[in-house]
Amino acid sequence: MARVRLVEVTKRYGQTVAVDRVSADIAEGEFVTLLGPSGCGKTTTLRMVAGLVEPTEGVILFDDQVVNAIPTHKRNVGLAFQSHALFPHLTVAKNIAFGLSVKRRPKAEIEQRVNELLAMIELEGYGDRMPAQLSGGQQQRVALARMLATDPRVLLFDEPLSALDRNLRDTLKYSILALQRRTKKTAIYVTHDQSEAFAISDRIFVMNKGRVEQAGTQLDIYLRPATEFVANFVGDNNALRGTVVEVHEDSNHRRATIRCGSLTVQAHAPGSIAPGDRVLAFVRPENIEVLQDGASADEPGLIEGAVEQVVFEGPAVRLLVDADGTPLKVTVSGVQRLTLLDAQRKRLRLRLREVSVVRDEAA
Amino acid sequence: MAHPTVTLSTRESVAPSRASLWKRWKGALIGPGLILPAAIVTILFSVIPLIYLVIVSFTEESSFFFNNPVYTTANYSTVFDRYLPHIQTTIRLALLASLVNLVFGYPFAYILVRRVRYRELVRTLMVFPLFGPLYLAFGIRYVLLPNGPLAPVLDFLGINATTLLISEPMTVFGMAMFTFPFMVMNVGTALSNVDPLLEEAAQTLGAKPWQIFTRVLFPLSRSGILAGFLMCFGWNLGVFVVPILLGGTAQQRVLSITLHQKGLSQFDYGLASAMGIVLMALAFGVTWLSLRFSRGALGA
Amino acid sequence: MSAAVAPTPTYRRALLAPRRISAGLQHAYIWLWLVLFALPFVTTTLHSLRAPEGGLTLESYRYVFGSFKENLLLSVEVTVATIVLNLFIAIPAAYAIVRHPIPGKRFILSTLNLALYTPGAVMGISLAITYAFLFDIPRTFVGLLGAYVVGTYPLMLVPIIVALRDLPRVYEEAARTLGANRLTTFFRVELPLLGPGISAGILLTFVIVFNEFLVTLFIAGPNTTTAALRVYNLTRTGFLPSTAALAATMQFVSFIIVLVFFKTFGSRYLKGTYLI
Numbered sequence: 001m002a003r004v005r006l007v008e009v010t011k012r013y014g015q016t017v018a019v020d021r022v023s024a025d026i027a028e029g030e031f032v033t034l035l036g037p038s039g040c041g042k043t044t045t046l047r048m049v050a051g052l053v054e055p056t057e058g059v060i061l062f063d064d065q066v067v068n069a070i071p072t073h074k075r076n077v078g079l080a081f082q083s084h085a086l087f088p089h090l091t092v093a094k095n096i097a098f099g100l101s102v103k104r105r106p107k108a109e110i111e112q113r114v115n116e117l118l119a120m121i122e123l124e125g126y127g128d129r130m131p132a133q134l135s136g137g138q139q140q141r142v143a144l145a146r147m148l149a150t151d152p153r154v155l156l157f158d159e160p161l162s163a164l165d166r167n168l169r170d171t172l173k174y175s176i177l178a179l180q181r182r183t184k185k186t187a188i189y190v191t192h193d194q195s196e197a198f199a200i201s202d203r204i205f206v207m208n209k210g211r212v213e214q215a216g217t218q219l220d221i222y223l224r225p226a227t228e229f230v231a232n233f234v235g236d237n238n239a240l241r242g243t244v245v246e247v248h249e250d251s252n253h254r255r256a257t258i259r260c261g262s263l264t265v266q267a268h269a270p271g272s273i274a275p276g277d278r279v280l281a282f283v284r285p286e287n288i289e290v291l292q293d294g295a296s297a298d299e300p301g302l303i304e305g306a307v308e309q310v311v312f313e314g315p316a317v318r319l320l321v322d323a324d325g326t327p328l329k330v331t332v333s334g335v336q337r338l339t340l341l342d343a344q345r346k347r348l349r350l351r352l353r354e355v356s357v358v359r360d361e362a363a
Numbered sequence: 364m365a366h367p368t369v370t371l372s373t374r375e376s377v378a379p380s381r382a383s384l385w386k387r388w389k390g391a392l393i394g395p396g397l398i399l400p401a402a403i404v405t406i407l408f409s410v411i412p413l414i415y416l417v418i419v420s421f422t423e424e425s426s427f428f429f430n431n432p433v434y435t436t437a438n439y440s441t442v443f444d445r446y447l448p449h450i451q452t453t454i455r456l457a458l459l460a461s462l463v464n465l466v467f468g469y470p471f472a473y474i475l476v477r478r479v480r481y482r483e484l485v486r487t488l489m490v491f492p493l494f495g496p497l498y499l500a501f502g503i504r505y506v507l508l509p510n511g512p513l514a515p516v517l518d519f520l521g522i523n524a525t526t527l528l529i530s531e532p533m534t535v536f537g538m539a540m541f542t543f544p545f546m547v548m549n550v551g552t553a554l555s556n557v558d559p560l561l562e563e564a565a566q567t568l569g570a571k572p573w574q575i576f577t578r579v580l581f582p583l584s585r586s587g588i589l590a591g592f593l594m595c596f597g598w599n600l601g602v603f604v605v606p607i608l609l610g611g612t613a614q615q616r617v618l619s620i621t622l623h624q625k626g627l628s629q630f631d632y633g634l635a636s637a638m639g640i641v642l643m644a645l646a647f648g649v650t651w652l653s654l655r656f657s658r659g660a661l662g663a
Numbered sequence: 664m665s666a667a668v669a670p671t672p673t674y675r676r677a678l679l680a681p682r683r684i685s686a687g688l689q690h691a692y693i694w695l696w697l698v699l700f701a702l703p704f705v706t707t708t709l710h711s712l713r714a715p716e717g718g719l720t721l722e723s724y725r726y727v728f729g730s731f732k733e734n735l736l737l738s739v740e741v742t743v744a745t746i747v748l749n750l751f752i753a754i755p756a757a758y759a760i761v762r763h764p765i766p767g768k769r770f771i772l773s774t775l776n777l778a779l780y781t782p783g784a785v786m787g788i789s790l791a792i793t794y795a796f797l798f799d800i801p802r803t804f805v806g807l808l809g810a811y812v813v814g815t816y817p818l819m820l821v822p823i824i825v826a827l828r829d830l831p832r833v834y835e836e837a838a839r840t841l842g843a844n845r846l847t848t849f850f851r852v853e854l855p856l857l858g859p860g861i862s863a864g865i866l867l868t869f870v871i872v873f874n875e876f877l878v879t880l881f882i883a884g885p886n887t888t889t890a891a892l893r894v895y896n897l898t899r900t901g902f903l904p905s906t907a908a909l910a911a912t913m914q915f916v917s918f919i920i921v922l923v924f925f926k927t928f929g930s931r932y933l934k935g936t937y938l939i
Binding site: 390391393394395396397398400401402404405407408409410411412413415416419427428467470471474475478479483484485486487488489490491492493494495497498499501502503504505506508511512513540543597600601603604607608618619620622623626627632635636639640642643646647650654 | 686689690692693696697699700701702703704705706707709710751752753755756758759760762763764765771773774775777778780781782783784785786787788789790791792793795796797809810812813816820870874875876877880881891894895898899902906907910913914917918921922925929930
Binding site: 050051052076079081082083098102103146147149150156 | 834836837838840841851852858
């Protein structure tokens with residue numbers, strides 16, 4: 001139940017920079033996910049919030065309190081680990097009671113709280129079992145109850161579901177979200193799994209090489225990637241290298257026309273893009289429409305290409321299309337996919353939608 | 364949603380650094396503090412006594428304990444002159460026992476690692492030698508006594524047990540029994556790190572059993588063999604009770620026994636200390652070598 | 664329809680196939696050694712049960728709990744005292760070695776292990792000199808205790824270090840986020856989880872101190888003769904069934920304790936130590 005702020009937080013280990021000037025302002029009750037590949041600094045960032053790692057530079061605040069110098073055990077944060085990290089020598093009830101008992105709360109209060117939490121995770125009557133006697137999902141639920149027992153100011157999750165199998169992951173991620181919504185606590189969740197991040201976050205911070213590449217909602221991240229890394233890391237993408245020919249602005253849109261080899265595409269243009277800029281245009285395979293024969297032939301911006309490969313994946317068909325030398329991945333779902341099974345070597349007309357643009361750093 | 368940029372007053376950003384400086388100091392002191400009791404015990408009962416041993420080894424007989432000790436290097440010339448055979452016997456017995464360990468322990472370790480499923484039983488019975496050479500030597504001696512439990516069997520086989528009893532082979536065997544588990548432990552660890560697939564691969568490539576040993580197993584377990592051999596050798600250098608119970612006077616001419624006699628019976632502390640220093644130098648040299656070859660349990 | 668069907672070739676492994684013989688011989692080799700390991704104990708026990716006029720008797724064990732009782736009691740006392748002191752020394756030291764950066768860790772470790780590599784007779788003579796000349800504790804209980812502690816706490820260190828290294832840091836971190844300070848975390852989470860490693864250390868100390876006679880021979884006096892030293896002294900004078908009874912008792916007690924440990928914790932925590 002606290003606003004969490006990170007100001008230019010940096011962690012260096014000798015010469016290597018694990019976390020590089022990360023800033024964030026997380027509102028009270030907000031559910032934020034740090035998403036990124038392994039080694040991107042997301043776990044280190046989380047551990048700095050927990051106090052397990054001390055920042056080299058920068059400040060971490062809970063509400064208006066600087067917590068840098070406050071040791072972990074006085075921060076009152078709840079942390080869920082990759083492995084459930086239940087104490088193997090203590091029963092389920094004693095595990096849940098641990099935080100309260102080290103704070104020397106009265107026995108009656110502890111017992112009541114433990115029963116309350118056992119009821120909440122639907123494990124009444126399991127209090128006397130040892131953690132090893134529970135299933136993986138039950139263990140993780142006990143870990144959640146243990147972390148909630150002390151009524152922490154912030155909930156921290158360090159890939160809590162990565163050790164579980166897929167079905168369990170799917171149900172548990174919604175339990176975690178429900179728990180957070182019910183307790184209205186600020187939550188920071190670390191994961192490398194984008195479907196997990198998309199399912200439960202209010203806001204996603206995409207991290208790479210110790211830096212935050214982009215912070216935004218699912219829609220921002222997916223449709224308006226701010227950097228090349230975000231465009232490639234989240235979902236599948238076609239990348240087209242090109243030059244901005246012209247920028248067209250109307251009341252609420254800024255559109256750019258981009259020349260990529262022999263192709264011309266229309267894209268959403270962020271304010272920083274101007275004509276003449278070298279850019280990367282991204283279009284998602286599922287945002288490419290395959291036009292049926294009847295569609296109008298003279299619509300501007302349509303692209304024509306020959307199908308080189310057809311892969312039937314069940315719910316979708318993936319096509320590899322050669323558009324005048326530019327390879328394009330196209331994903332078609334719905335009933336239309338069935339009409340494309342024999343599209344090999346045929347020519348198709350494509351409409352590119354939701355094209356996004358970032359400045360080409362390599363140029 | 365809130366924007367991720369935050370501004371902050373300087374007061375807030377300065378505060379934590381002083382506390383963390385103290386924390387760093389405290390952190391640096393905790394480690395050495397925790398190790399202090401161990402260090403004190405080691406200094407009092409190991410370092411200081413060894414320093415005294417060195418000093419006494421340079422004094423005449425028991426003069427160190429009187430008001431004006433006589434300093435001399437004569438003890439060392441005596442050790443390397445008159446007692447050279449004792450040094451040789453010590454090394455010979457230890458070397459022979461370690462060789463016996465290697466020759467019999469290697470196949471034991473191999474079979475144990477590759478074939479045996481009742482490993483817990485083997486481990487359990489193998490602790491008997493580790494209770495010490497005293498009980499071993501006592502038991503073996505009793506087995507071979509004229510009225511011992513195996514006397515009828517040995518008589519039937521025409522073996523004169525008493526000639527076995529006070530002999531070099533029996534002494535070496537008794538010493539080897541004590542250190543056998545050390546060899547098995549070292550070689551076994553090395554062998555269990557060798558993938559059985561490698562042997563099978565060699566077999567399918569047409570290697571005969573002895574070729575598998577010389578070309579695959581031996582090179583891959585060499586560090587374990589060396590470590591095991593040196594460990595056995597190091598322990599056996601300090602041999603004391605086995606020659607007393609199983610050997611003759613020839614086998615009893617080892618450093619440990621002699622320094623005990625010189626020191627505690629004849630009160631020639633100078634000579635006893637010099638022998639102790641020589642024996643310790645031998646043992647430390649061997650230990651140093653073995654630590655270089657084994658990946659030691661402590662690693663560090 | 665029924666053309667000449669070739670009979671299916673059959674093969675039955677011969678009872679005395681080379682593979683079987685080889686496997687049998689290998690097991691026989693292991694068993695030969697197992698018998699040899701146990702033989703001294705078994706024959707010692709048999710000897711202790713032998714009656715002067717033939718037949719079996721427990722008569723000798725009257726000595727064990729009679730004139731040897733003092734020695735046995737001393738052995739137990741000094742062993743227990745050593746174990747307690749070792750715990751207070753080895754647990755903090757292991758913790759420091761695994762969890763704290765210490766300058767010159769390698770050097771410190773080898774110095775701590777100094778006594779471990781010193782041959783018994785050398786340690787004996789050096790302690791005899793120091794006790795007489797410097798500490799003024801020759802032939803005393805304290806003297807024995809000091810020698811045993813310095814000689815065995817490094818052995819206790821090994822399994823505790825191994826257990827501490829195997830212990831995932833998450834337990835510590837979980838306890839810290841739940842509000843436990845360092846000390847509480849150690850006593851309520853880490854120490855219980857180190858149980859098997861600590862027990863292994865206790866076992867090692869017990870087995871060695873209980874049966875130690877060589878260093879003891881140098882520093883013990885008439886009033887501080889441990890049971891193991893008594894066995895040694897008695898072997899010098901003859902091979903009486905009563906001596907065998909004491910030796911058998913010592914081995915039996917040691918073996919039972921090892922057995923109980925193996926049954927409870929397995930041998931995992933003893934890897935790389937004196938006891939396999």
